[in-house]
Amino acid sequence: MYTATIDAPIEYLKGVGPMRADLLKKELGIYTYAQLLHYYPFRYIDRTRFYKIAELQPELPLVQIVGRITGKELIGEKHKKRIVAKFTDDSGTIELVWFQSLKWVDEHVERGKVYIAFGKPNVFNGQFSISHPELETYPRPQTLAGNLTLQPIYNSTEKLKKRFLDSKGIQQLQRIVLEQHLREIPENMPAYILEKYRLMSKRDAMLNIHFPGSASALQLAQRRLKFEELFFLQLQLLNSKKLRSLKFKGALFNTVGHNVNTFYKEILPFELTNAQKRVIKEVRLDTQRGVQMNRLVQGDVGSGKTVVALMSMLLANDNGYQACMMAPTEILARQHYESLTGLLGDKLVKVAILTGSTPKKQRSKLHEALESGEIQILVGTHALIEDKVQFQNLGLVVIDEQHRFGVEQRAKLWRKNQIPPHILVMTATPIPRTLAMTLYGDLDVSVIDELPKGRKPIVTRHLYEGQRLRMFGFMREEIQKGRQVYVVYPLIKESEKLDLLHLEAGIEQLRYQFPLPNYQISIVHGQMKNADKNFEMQKFVEGKSQIMVATTVIEVGVNVPNASIMIIENAERFGLSQLHQLRGRVGRGAEQSFCILMSGNKLSKEGKVRLETMVKTNNGFEISEIDLQLRGPGDIQGTQQSGVLDLKLADLAQDQVILAEARSTIIELFDEDPMLDHPKNSLLKSYLNKKNQGITFDKIS
Numbered sequence: 194m195y196t197a198t199i200d201a202p203i204e205y206l207k208g209v210g211p212m213r214a215d216l217l218k219k220e221l222g223i224y225t226y227a228q229l230l231h232y233y234p235f236r237y238i239d240r241t242r243f244y245k246i247a248e249l250q251p252e253l254p255l256v257q258i259v260g261r262i263t264g265k266e267l268i269g270e271k272h273k274k275r276i277v278a279k280f281t282d283d284s285g286t287i288e289l290v291w292f293q294s295l296k297w298v299d300e301h302v303e304r305g306k307v308y309i310a311f312g313k314p315n316v317f318n319g320q321f322s323i324s325h326p327e328l329e330t331y332p333r334p335q336t337l338a339g340n341l342t343l344q345p346i347y348n349s350t351e352k353l354k355k356r357f358l359d360s361k362g363i364q365q366l367q368r369i370v371l372e373q374h375l376r377e378i379p380e381n382m383p384a385y386i387l388e389k390y391r392l393m394s395k396r397d398a399m400l401n402i403h404f405p406g407s408a409s410a411l412q413l414a415q416r417r418l419k420f421e422e423l424f425f426l427q428l429q430l431l432n433s434k435k436l437r438s439l440k441f442k443g444a445l446f447n448t449v450g451h452n453v454n455t456f457y458k459e460i461l462p463f464e465l466t467n468a469q470k471r472v473i474k475e476v477r478l479d480t481q482r483g484v485q486m487n488r489l490v491q492g493d494v495g496s497g498k499t500v501v502a503l504m505s506m507l508l509a510n511d512n513g514y515q516a517c518m519m520a521p522t523e524i525l526a527r528q529h530y531e532s533l534t535g536l537l538g539d540k541l542v543k544v545a546i547l548t549g550s551t552p553k554k555q556r557s558k559l560h561e562a563l564e565s566g567e568i569q570i571l572v573g574t575h576a577l578i579e580d581k582v583q584f585q586n587l588g589l590v591v592i593d594e595q596h597r598f599g600v601e602q603r604a605k606l607w608r609k610n611q612i613p614p615h616i617l618v619m620t621a622t623p624i625p626r627t628l629a630m631t632l633y634g635d636l637d638v639s640v641i642d643e644l645p646k647g648r649k650p651i652v653t654r655h656l657y658e659g660q661r662l663r664m665f666g667f668m669r670e671e672i673q674k675g676r677q678v679y680v681v682y683p684l685i686k687e688s689e690k691l692d693l694l695h696l697e698a699g700i701e702q703l704r705y706q707f708p709l710p711n712y713q714i715s716i717v718h719g720q721m722k723n724a725d726k727n728f729e730m731q732k733f734v735e736g737k738s739q740i741m742v743a744t745t746v747i748e749v750g751v752n753v754p755n756a757s758i759m760i761i762e763n764a765e766r767f768g769l770s771q772l773h774q775l776r777g778r779v780g781r782g783a784e785q786s787f788c789i790l791m792s793g794n795k796l797s798k799e800g801k802v803r804l805e806t807m808v809k810t811n812n813g814f815e816i817s818e819i820d821l822q823l824r825g826p827g828d829i830q831g832t833q834q835s836g837v838l839d840l841k842l843a844d845l846a847q848d849q850v851i852l853a854e855a856r857s858t859i860i861e862l863f864d865e866d867p868m869l870d871h872p873k874n875s876l877l878k879s880y881l882n883k884k885n886q887g888i889t890f891d892k893i894s
């Protein structure tokens with residue numbers, strides 16, 4: 194006879210069979226007993242609280258009542274047929290009603306007997322009733338884990354419910370697996386770690402997550418399982434980081450030479466902030482270890498990432514290597530090129546630009562100059578990745594706004610040199626620390642968490658539609674002072690047609706308020722041709738137009754220091770980090786800058802929190818934390834392809850402490866035992882072997 198084990202196919206479980214097994218696979222991805230056990234309840238109902246019938250209120254959620262069946266009758270005809278029972282305690286009587294399974298109810302629900310009824314009370318004509326209550330005999334018999342006080346609730350689906358696999362049905366299956374196989378559940382965490390963090394054993398955790406012995410046992414079970422989840426995710430991330438550093442040598446930038454020194458002493462027009470100095474030092478250390486650097490620099494807009502990038506590139510040049518800098522759009526590449534050449538002049542190194550619109554003739558010259566090493570810094574777009582572009586000796590790649598580059602593209606860059614170039618990724622989208630640890634867990638992360646001195650914080654105001662004339666008045670005043678204004682409209686795929694109508698109406702209104710010839714308006718939106726967009730942008734950049742009406746295309750990177758007013762229409766429709774990005778377009782010059790958030794009069798609670806947060810703080814890291822609390826990690830940029838969303842129990846917004854513990858444990862453990870050869874780490878070693886994280890060149894992200 195076949196004896197099922199914990200990894201047996203789910204159809205072998207008593208009460209499952211082929212039909213239900215099929216559904217469990219299709220609907221929930223459950224193929225084995227073990228997978229079933231890892232399908233956790235999403236909440237629990239407190240079954241210690243009993244209500245009296247006299248206490249019932251229409252708005253109460255699920256309640257349980259102890260009472261006696263004092264009457265029971267079958268009424269109605271055909272599809273209206275139902276059983277109605279009188280259920281009585283010492284404070285009153287309600288009705289229990291069944292429309293289905295009438296035969297079963299008729300045979301099993303006994304008149305005169307005492308039950309616990311559980312369900313949602315409904316009220317009709319002043320009379321309370323519960324349809325399809327759960328009934329248990331009273332007093333409760335001992336259950337699997339003592340008395341069940343917290344009832345687990347599982348997510349189910351319509352198809353599963355039709356096969357009686359509602360929450361209760363799933364709970365029943367969990368009970369069967371646990372009764373038969375509890376002792377086969379293997380421990381998967383090393384004992385010394387369990388001890389250090391006082392974690393429950395896997396077995397106890399599994400039992401208590403499904404059948405909590407008490408509220409505190411449930412908490413311990415949740416902590417253990419969350420820890421485990423985050424621990425193994427970090428183990429994989431840090432393991433690939435380790436493997437990469439073992440496998441790939443990195444160019445050595447040992448010398449701080451002429452370029453860096455001259456730039457720092459003679460050219461740099463300002464004092465670096467401490468944060469900038471710190472990050473540059475981190476890059477210095479990374480590039481002297483003989484290991485490929487993979488560093489992410491997070492810094493709010495305006496925190497001065499460009500200089501950090503430039504000094505890193507000059508460092509590469511000082512050591513005989515070329516460097517390149519990639520931007521996600523042509524406009525941004527051009528801006529970088531201009532600000533780099535603006536800073537460097539024609540002193541020091543040769544800087545060139547390559548984008549999709551570089552003419553063919555110029556392009557082949559450029560290719561030659563790159564291969565001969567004449568060009569030391571190349572700025573550009575995706576065009577840099579093309580195979581035709583060959584360097585003499587590429588030592589450093591700076592990627593600006595990395596969310597838009599895929600893994601494949603990064604891998605291509607790696608192949609541009611025999612030793613893969615160092616990678617420095619710059620992002621102006623601060624993300625919470627916990628998310629960074631997970632999303633970029635295999636990178637080193639630097640933060641520039643300080644703005645250059647003397648910046649005036651942007652003043653942010655929230656105005657309602659009724660205050661629009663005030664807003665126009667303010668715009669007029671500022672334009673008369675010589676400033677420029679952005680007006681941004683939402684344009685979202687799902688409501689594109691309506692949004693475009695709003696945009697057009699908004700433009701018409703602006704034209705009326707700000708007529709020609711005194712006022713010029715540039716218009717840029719995603720549906721325009723690139724050439725037209727560039728033309729309109731350029732007009733604004735050169736100060737030929739005072740107002741730039743745009744959809745979110747201006748979100749990233751554009752730098753017009755004279756533009757000091759940002760008006761965001763329908764601000765309630767933008768996410769927090771997007772609002773913050775948009776606001777970052779102003780506050781780049783010497784003038785006081787303003788951000789005005791326009792919204793309708795009716796706001797959702799969350800919308801209100803978002804706008805209030807914007808008014809309250811300019812700090813991108815603080816904003817990203819609030820964003821994570823509001824929306825969860827699923828909606829935060831960059832999470833979609835990562836493992837973050839596969840977390841079953843852990844929540845990156847709530848479980849920051851556990852995550853930090855798990856990560857530091859692994860860092861320590863790799864320090865002490867990099868190859869996991871010590872017997873105490875053997876479980877981890879076999880986990881990684883099984884995961885087959887054997888790293889290949891293309892897999893690296």
Ligand code: ADP
Pocket residue numbers: 463464465466469492493494495496497498499500621645646
């Ligand atoms: P971002 O981090 O958004 O890319 P930038 O590198 O474009 O920021 O810098 C924004 C502006 O601040 C630029 O005009 C730059 O010259 C200036 N800047 C950068 N660092 C400093 C500093 N330490 N002191 C003063 N101004 C600085």
Ligand code: MG
Pocket residue numbers: 498499750
């Ligand atoms: Mg920048």
